[in-house]
Amino acid sequence: MAFGVDERAAQVLRHIVEDYVATAEPVGSRTVSKKMGQALSPATIRNIMADLEEMGFLAQPHTSAGRIPTGAGFRFYIDHLLLRRSLVQGEVDRLNQAAQEGVGNASADELVRQVSRLLANLACQASVVIVSRPDEQRLRSVSLMRASADKILLVAVMQSGYVQHRLIEGEPDVTADELEKINAYLNGLAEGLTLAALRVRVRAELRREKARYDRVMHRALAMGARALADSGPGEVFVEGRANILDQPEFAEDVQRLKRVLRAFEEKSVIFRLLDRAMASQAIQVSIGPENPVEELGDVSVVASGYRQGPSAMGSIGLIGPVRMDYSRVIPLVEYTANLLTTMFGQR
Amino acid sequence: MAFGVDERAAQVLRHIVEDYVATAEPVGSRTVSKKMGQALSPATIRNIMADLEEMGFLAQPHTSAGRIPTGAGFRFYIDHLLLRRSLVQGEVDRLNQAAQEGVGNASADELVRQVSRLLANLACQASVVIVSRPDEQRLRSVSLMRASADKILLVAVMQSGYVQHRLIEGEPDVTADELEKINAYLNGLAEGLTLAALRVRVRAELRREKARYDRVMHRALAMGARALADSGPGEVFVEGRANILDQPEFAEDVQRLKRVLRAFEEKSVIFRLLDRAMASQAIQVSIGPENPVEELGDVSVVASGYRQGPSAMGSIGLIGPVRMDYSRVIPLVEYTANLLTTMFGQR
DNA sequence: TTTAGCACTCTTCCTCCGGGAGTGCTAAAT
DNA sequence: ATTTAGCACTCCCGGAGGAAGAGTGCTAAA
Structure with a gap:
């Protein structure tokens, strides 16, 4: 047993934690002794308890109340003593x-x-x-939708089924037709990528597209880049x-x-x-x-x-x-x- | 003043409500008398209070505590006595x-x-x-997106900016291309309608389309009808x-x-x-x-x-x-x- | 009709006290 | 060298008792 807590002390700690969890009351030496089948007398338990208190695992609300576990007591219990109760x-x-x-x-x-x-x-x-943040999740599909006169909503469905929205501002003059084309194009790029990967991909494409002039694609990529830039908290x-x-x-x-x-x-x-x-x-x-x-x-x-x-x-x-x-x-x-x-x- | 509550009694009630709101303590006759500028003595106030209690507007936590307003007391206050505090x-x-x-x-x-x-x-x-429920709101745009192998997500953006999702099950064999067409078609129908109206519209279209055979359109409408069928709680x-x-x-x-x-x-x-x-x-x-x-x-x-x-x-x-x-x-x-x-x- | 006066009621806040739970220490037992 | 019984001590808790205070209801006078 670690921390200089010998087996016996550990069992005492365990019983105190369990009793306290059950009753919400400080636990006394007599109770522990009984719980342990009278193998040790209350007086012995008291000595052990005093040791455990010195080590910081127990505390007394006041002199002459029982002990309650401290944070450290719970920690030790969880790390070394926990008997997992199987689920019902x-x-x-x-x-x-x-x-x-x-x-x-x-x-x-x-x-x-x-x-x-x-x-x-x-x-x-x-x-x-x-x-x-869905940055790490793989995309299933994306869609750009007209949200208001000057805003567009990017909806991304992840393979997990999680749905993510991003609002893109200031795109008043994209037509419905163009949006459709952009959607098709983005979906082609996106499927199976993570949002983060798509972000990188879109930026790369954006640089490449600068050379040939395709207004729609450029739009798509610029918008995509913008939408993907920030990730919510x-x-x-x-x-x-x-x-x-x-x-x-x-x-x-x-x-x-x-x-x-x-x-x-x-x-x-x-x-x-x-x-x-x-x-x-x-x-x-x-x-x-x-x-x-x-x-x-x-x-x-x-x-x-x-x-x-x-x-x-x-x-x-x-x-x-x-x-x-x-x-x-x-x-x-x-x-x-x-x-x-x-x-x-x-x- | 309604309910047989004369002007004076109403003012007393008002002061009691306001004092109680401020202090969370029962209000006594002396306090009210002071608040009202000593125009009435505590004894008089007590008489009025007894009346108000009889009418159900006040209650006493115990004999010889002050009064606190009942639900009915607050109701009367709000309906007849409230002086709206202007906002800061x-x-x-x-x-x-x-x-x-x-x-x-x-x-x-x-x-x-x-x-x-x-x-x-x-x-x-x-x-x-x-x-x-967004049934009553007008649509801005809708989009169907592939959500998983056999599910499709309907995303509806309302003119308010409110976004609504509906999951449609069991559509494994719609291709991406078809989805795009369906989207275009639905958007044509939807813009400016309420979801409820769209539902009606889609059902009508569905009946009409049965005659001529257009697989994609029929699909679109069937899916639309299904997605729109229920509205969340x-x-x-x-x-x-x-x-x-x-x-x-x-x-x-x-x-x-x-x-x-x-x-x-x-x-x-x-x-x-x-x-x-x-x-x-x-x-x-x-x-x-x-x-x-x-x-x-x-x-x-x-x-x-x-x-x-x-x-x-x-x-x-x-x-x-x-x-x-x-x-x-x-x-x-x-x-x-x-x-x-x-x-x-x-x- | 209003009000001053007064007796009365209840709560609240002390304090005091006994019982109980639990401890720590010491000395004896193992 | 441990363990344990015994015992004195500490502290919380609950109830009793009592004084103070707040507020009432009633009565009789203004």
Whole structure:
């Protein structure tokens, strides 16, 4: 066992974490002793607890209350002690079903949000999703459409089913006919490329076309280049906020509830966390005090990326109070992310 | 003054409402007497208050606390006593600016949500928006795009700038070329019609085309008819939930906070309320207990429709605890809705 | 009809106190 | 050298009791 935590201490820590997760109350030495089958007396447990506290894994709300795990305590538990609870079949079924429904008749966005909502309810936490900037995704088709007298809308459908819009300003005098031609031309270029690759491609073509003079093509490329220039900052969806309201720790402590709810609004920080999970393609757990900003000090984020084939599509996860049942939540998030990856594989 | 409420009683009610809105505390006779310039003694005020309570406009949390307005009290205040506070220039400026920015470089959706977010912050309430089913909106252009091996995406851009997707299943063997032709044909039909009208038009064409045999056209129409058949249930966006967290009435009463937050999740009920505001094209105020479901018993919704030219586009408003400053909030919502209408008029 | 006066009601905020939970320490037991 | 029993101590929690304050309703006088 790492960090000078011997096996016995680790088991004590495990029981404290699990009891605290279940009850939201500080855990005393007597309780732990019982849970461990009386193999050790409360007094011994107390000694171990004192050690664990010294190492920073436990804290006491006040003298003569039990101990509660600190952020570091949860971290150690997750990294070294977690026994993954296997998912209940019913949960798996419901997730699969939601995904099947979604894949049939919804856009990629809808599919993801539907699954996310269900995940939130199953885990009794809020759920959180990001969709990656589509720069990395492969295109299925593109279309330029007249949006107003002087604006054109570029619609790009990714192979994942994700749909992306970009508004191009100041193109008053392109005719419908020309738009059609441009569409055909762009589609020829685009299919199978990523948006980023298309951007490069379009720029190259643009240079080449400068020589021969073809007004329409030049237009097409210039517009394309413009539309592809910027990529949005990405969005965060939070679903199922209400799921956390019944946690017992909020019954008296309004302040904490407010802090957690405010944390849900920290979209840009949440985005960074999920983005990291997406990049690593492994499940990521950020525990309260580990988070980069103070505002998220009371919440944990458990997230995992999902892909289409080899390319990252986004990240899905849960956000809620630090005291969450990681043994249940981590497999759940993992399964859900894999499910999305499977679903997108079928597209 | 209606309902047997004489002028004096009305003024008393007004002061009670306003004081309660400002302080979140029950209001006593002494306070009212002072506010009214000592014209009436506290004892007299007490008599009037007893009358108002009998009429159902006031309530006492317990004997010997002051009075607080009931739902009916707020209703009477809004209908008969409200002195609209004129907007602060700074607020107007910020709204205008947000709208100008949005109209320039964002889709209709984005524009509306941006304005909504700002509205929420200005009012210190949560804001809420719906976008109407686009059936009633006029089309600018449509495009069919290949979305996957056996699916096609219909993208419709409305004259408002609002973009609508419909997924059509089971069209594996339409070629890119055919799609282009179909696009051209549909666009010819569609421009300037509403989706509903297009639906009718397409069905008519479909009957006519049955006679002469043109495979592509028939395809186009069949697909069009299918895509247009259903119209989604409409969406509700809630922004700025965190704005209400600091209301003093929540400092001790967690239950009430939870109820209000849960109310924010009652999307379908909120939708109905906003839809009503959209239909009536006048500002609508729904006060707590008036609401159709118990879950919204603690919140008020203030909403107003916005249009593009003559056709309803959606509805925007605020949702928050019943105790809100209607004299400020109502003009604010009204202004915002008009602003959106103006913005969409420029499209 | 209004108002001053007054008794009454309730909440709120102290403080005090006992019970209980849990600890840390020490000394004995293994 | 560990483990454990015993014990004193600390701190939270809940209830009791009481004083202060706010506000009311009623009555009788202006």
